[in-house]
Amino acid sequence: MSRPKRDISGQKFNALTAVRPAGKDGEHQLWEFNCDCGRVYTARGSSVWSGSTQSCGCFRWRGPRARFLEKTQPEPNSGCLLWLGPTKDNGYGVCSFGFYKNGYAHRFAWEMARGPIPGGLFVLHRCDTRCCVNVDHLFLGTHAENMADMVAKGRGVRGERVKNAKLTRAAVEDIRSRYVAGVTSQVELARQYGVVPTTIGKIIRGERWT
Numbered sequence: 341m342s343r344p345k346r347d348i349s350g351q352k353f354n355a356l357t358a359v360r361p362a363g364k365d366g367e368h369q370l371w372e373f374n375c376d377c378g379r380v381y382t383a384r385g386s387s388v389w390s391g392s393t394q395s396c397g398c399f400r401w402r403g404p405r406a407r408f409l410e411k412t413q414p415e416p417n418s419g420c421l422l423w424l425g426p427t428k429d430n431g432y433g434v435c436s437f438g439f440y441k442n443g444y445a446h447r448f449a450w451e452m453a454r455g456p457i458p459g460g461l462f463v464l465h466r467c468d469t470r471c472c473v474n475v476d477h478l479f480l481g482t483h484a485e486n487m488a489d490m491v492a493k494g495r496g497v498r499g500e501r502v503k504n505a506k507l508t509r510a511a512v513e514d515i516r517s518r519y520v521a522g523v524t525s526q527v528e529l530a531r532q533y534g535v536v537p538t539t540i541g542k543i544i545r546g547e548r549w550t
C-alpha cells in the first residue's frame with residue numbers, strides 16, 4: 341500500500357482521532373479514526389481535516405439527546421425509562437427531532453445508543469412497557485419474533501382458547517405468511533395465538549379478515 345500523502349496519525353480533528361491509513365476510496369485516502377464516543381470509524385482524511393466530517397455521526401444526537409431525556413422519567417421498581425411525550429393509540433411513544441420525524445421513541449432511543457436499525461427489523465421490549473425507552477430493555481427482532489413476543493406477553497390472546505378471539509391485522513398477516521411459507525402448522529399457530537384451530541383455518545382460507 342502506498343503511503344498517504346499526508347500523515348495525520350495521532351492527530352485529532354473534532355471528535356475524531358486518526359489511527360491509521362485504511363486504504364483508498366478512488367483517489368481519496370481513507371483513515372481509521374477513534375471517535376470520542378468510543379466507536380471506530382473509517383472516513384476520507386480530507387473530509388475530516390477540512391471539518392466537513394466531525395464525528396462518526398454521533399454529533400447529530402447531541403442536541404436531541406438532552407431534549408429526549410427531558411421527556412423521560414425513570415421508574416425505579418422496573419428500571420424502565422418512561423416516555424412522557426406523545427404516544428400513539430397503540431401505546432408506543434413518538435417523537436420528532438429535526439432529522440427524525442414522528443418516529444417511535446423507543447426506536448429513536450435505540451438508534452441514539454446503538455446505531456442504525458438494520459432494515460426490516462423491529463425494536464422489541466423485554467419489559468412489557470410500550471412507552472419504555474430504556475435501551476437495556478430493548479432488543480432487535482423480526483416480524484415473526486415481534487408477533488410471538490406479543491403473544492407471550494398476553495397482548496394478543498393467550499391461555500384458554502377463545503372461539504371468537506380477536507386477532508390484529510398484523511397477527512393475521514403473520515399467520516398467513518408463515519402458513520404459506522410452510523414453516524408451521526395450523527395447530528401450532530392456534531396454540532401460539534391462543535385461538536381454536538378452526539379460526540386459523542378460516543384466516544388462511546380468507547374467510548375472516550380478508
Ligand SMILES: [Zn+2]
Pocket residue numbers: 355375376377378379395396397398399
Ligand atoms: Zn462518535
Ligand SMILES: [Zn+2]
Pocket residue numbers: 418419420421467468469472473474477
Ligand atoms: Zn422497560
